[in-house]
Amino acid sequence: MAKKYTGRCACGAVTFAFDKDPDFIANCHCRDCKKASGGEMATFFAVPQEDFTLLSGRPKPFHYVAESGKGLDRNFCPDCGARLFTSNLESFPGLVFVTLGSLDRPELIEPRLEMFTKRRLKWAKPLDMPQFDSMPG
Numbered sequence: 001m002a003k004k005y006t007g008r009c010a011c012g013a014v015t016f017a018f019d020k021d022p023d024f025i026a027n028c029h030c031r032d033c034k035k036a037s038g039g040e041m042a043t044f045f046a047v048p049q050e051d052f053t054l055l056s057g058r059p060k061p062f063h064y065v066a067e068s069g070k071g072l073d074r075n076f077c078p079d080c081g082a083r084l085f086t087s088n089l090e091s092f093p094g095l096v097f098v099t100l101g102s103l104d105r106p107e108l109i110e111p112r113l114e115m116f117t118k119r120r121l122k123w124a125k126p127l128d129m130p131q132f133d134s135m136p137g
C-alpha cells in the first residue's frame with residue numbers, strides 16, 4: 001500500500017515515502033542548517049527510521065559533526081545536489097530528519113516551533129509559535 005507522504009529530490013532520481021504524521025517539526029536557525037541549506041534556516045521534521053522508506057535512487061551520505069559536537073549523516077542526491085534527509089543522528093537514535101522542501105506536498109506539514117533562535121538573523125521575524133534559544137528543552 002502506498003504511504004501517506006512522498007518526497008523526492010529536485011531531479012527525481014531519489015524518492016522516498018513514510019506514513020506517520022510527524023509531531024516534531026522545526027524551523028532551525030542554527031549555523032549548521034544555514035550552511036547545509038544555504039538559507040537563513042531549514043525546516044525539517046522527525047520520522048521514525050522504520051517508517052522512512054527509500055523508494056528509488058541512491059542518496060549520498062556525508063558524515064558531519066554538528067555544532068553540538070554530535071555526528072550525523074546528511075543525505076543528498078549525487079546527481080542534482082538536493083538535500084533530502086539526515087540520518088544516523090547521534091543525538092536522536094532511531095529518527096530520520098526530513099527536509100520539508102523535499103516533500104511532494106510540503107503544504108501538508110507545518111512547523112510547530114522555532115529553535116536556535118540565538119542564531120536567527122535580525123531581518124527574520126519570529127513566527128507565532130514556541131521559540132527556543134537552542135535545542136527545545
Ligand SMILES: [Zn+2]
Binds near residue numbers: 009010014
Ligand atoms: Zn536528484
Ligand SMILES: [Zn+2]
Binds near residue numbers: 029030033
Ligand atoms: Zn539546525
